[in-house]
Amino acid sequence: MDLITRRQFAQLAGTGVVALSLGGVLAGCAGGSGGSGSDGSKGSDDAAGGARPSQVIVSMTPGSEPAAGFDPLVSWGCGEHVHEPLIQSTLIVTDADLNFKNDLATSYECSEDGMTWTFGIRDDVRFTDGQPLTAHDVAFTINGIVNAEASECDLSMVREAVAVDDATVEIHMSKPFNALLYTLAVVGIVPEHAYGEGYGANPVGSGRYLLEQWDKGQQAILVANPDYYGEAPKMERVVVVFMEEDASLAAAQSGQVDVAYTAATYAANQPAGYDLLNCASVDSRGISLPCVPAGGTKSDEGGEYAVGNDVTCDLAVRQAINYGIDRERMIENVLNGYGTVAYSVGDGMPWSSPDMRCETDTEKAKRLLDDAGWVLGADGVREKAGVRASLSLYYAAGDSVRQAIAAEFADQMEGLGIEVNVKGASWDDLYPHQFTDPVVWGWGTNAPVETYNLLYSQGSGNYACYENAAVDDYLDEALSKPNVGDSFDLWKKAQWDGATGAAPQGDAPWVWFANVDHLYFVRESLKVAEQKPHPHGHGWSLVNNVDQWSWA
Incomplete structure (x- = not known):
């Protein structure tokens, strides 16, 4: 299956969308700030004097706008920046504690060999064109993703989906992969009868909201689905405007948005009448440390690339980096304190291991280097067998946080x-270095699959070129468990089993620094419902439960 890759998605997001004037962006919203007046009150009167419905205006990054529209078979709701699709329903959902709950599904079970998932489908759901949603639509959606030439959703572990009857669908696997449930919690079901070219711009779904209007590069407007089978949304209209950080701040300062995303560098500029909402995240920042010597090659979807680094291939160097970094200092200097220390890509999740924790110990780091034969030179840079301990560290140019992380790390x-030489580069210029040099990456989802991608020898995010047969075995065994909860201990053992693993005291293929807090300026009178931990990407995950938001 051909996918829109993480690389391609990053390039699309990196191009951005030019922020238009605020007046132009909100031109489709009669009544200015819509659901709340300049004083933050609920609603405002339109030109005819009638009461407007409950509405909220939310700013998001330009990269949050789905390039292919609101199409789950391409990227909407799934892939790197995961979120609930809102316009479409999903088989299951996760609650604030990441427990699985039924949505379209009435039941689900997995066969003992992990190769067949069976879902019962409720019979009271209709698409917004009035046609019933059945198991055939579920099978169509899943098979459409599996066979798509351009899908960011990874269902490569699925062989096919089969509608047994209108109320039962079976998903046949090519290999056991219980993390499939986390993916299905964000895959929106599309109608077989109404799917085709142009669907992304005019989606037909069965979710909580309808797409009322989409002005590309500017805004998307969602309205409550009057025929939704679940609890009616409290927030009847959701306006999302796409803008850069500085424009987002300006929009809040002028009272033109109700929720404005922001970053740590802007957090002190809190506008009057707004609170600062700090959402915990699993949006992790870390650096890959290539584990093999220079000289090899490796192929990925972009072609064949050089592999290896003669400094970080030394285990002592990788472990010393993990022990030598002061993560608290990193958070204070780079994020102004708006973050939490991270030791792995999934800290705090049920599958994360406490053995990933690595307290700062610079003396231990120096001893590791000394004992491994890295001798301090007159210029202050260590050397071993003619190799200087000098690294190039790449980050995505234009990302101020990653640039600051790189600079702090070098210091x-x-x-x-x-010695660390910091190099900002476009994604096109960065990727040729993905397997040879350390890179500042951003990762994190509410699923263990990223641990798999980063640590599995054939994982799609294995930029460290890490291979450990025991780790691969633990990951394979974890994914083969019919019950997801039974897999958590195996995920932890892949990180450290007492003798081997990816932990800092083990193979240390990565060094992790922080989970970045997701910050928003929120109008004081707006009640935002309890949030799940936010994944990587400062966008639609905030409005997963916007239907439960309300005005005071």
């Missing part, structure tokens, strides 16, 4: 005798 490594 801290200097104290260990490791």
Whole structure:
């Protein structure tokens, strides 16, 4: 299956969308700030004097706008920046504690060998064109993703979906993969009878909201689905405007949005009449440390690339970096304190291991380097067998947080005798270095699949070129468990089983720093419902439960 890759998605998001004037962006919203007046009150009167429905205006990053529209078979709701699709229903959902709950499904079970999932489908759901939703639509959607030439959703572990009857669908696997449930919680079901070219711009779904209007590059407007089978949304209209950070701040300062995303560098500029909402995240920042010597090659979807690094291939260097970094200092200097220390890509999740924790110990880091034969030179840079402990560290140009992380990392490594040359680059220029040099990456979802992608020898995110047969075995065994909860201990063992694993005291293929807090300016009179931990990507995950938001 051909996918829109993480690389391609990052390139699309990196192009951005030029922020238009605020007047132009909100031109489709009669009554200015819509659901709330400038004083934050609920609703405002339109030109005819009638009461407007409950409405909220939310700013999001330009990269949050779905390039292919609101099409789950391409990227809407799934892929790297996961979120509930809102316009379409899903088989299951996750609650604030990430427990699975039925949505379209009335029941589900997995065969003992992990190769067949069976879902019962409720019979009271209709698409917005009046046609019933059946198991045939579910099978159509899943098979459409599996066979799509351009899908960001990874269902490569699925062989096919079969509608047994109108109320039962079976998903036949090519290999056991219980993390499928996390993916299905964000895959919106589309109608077989109404899917085709142009669907992304005019989606037909059965979810909580309808797409009322989409002005590309500017805004998307969702309205409550009057025929929704579940609890009616409290927030009847959701206006999403796409803008850069500085424009988002300006929109809040002028009272033109009700929720404005922001970053740590802007957090002190809290507008009058707004609270600062701080959402915990699993949006992790870390650096890959290539584990093999230079000289090899590796192929991925973009072609064949050089592999290996003669400095980070030394285990002592990778472990020293993990022990030598002061993560608290990193968070304070780079994020102004708006973040939490991270030791893995999934800290705090049920599958994360406490053995990933690595307290700062610069003396231990120096001893590791000394004992491994890395001798401090007159210029303050260590050397071993003619190899200088000098690294190039790449980050995506234009990302101020990653740039600051790279600079802080270089400053801290200097104290260990490791020279770090920071290099900002476009994604096109960065990817040729993905397997040879350390790179500042952003990862994180509410699912263990990213641990798999980063640590599995054939994982799609294995930029560290890490291979450990025991880790692969643990990950395979974890995914084969019919009950997801039974897999968590195996995920932890892949990180550290007491003798081997990816932990800092083990193979240390990555060094992790922080989970970045997701910050929003929110109008004081707006009640935002309890949030799940936010995944990577500062966008639609905030409005997963916008139907439960309300005005005071």
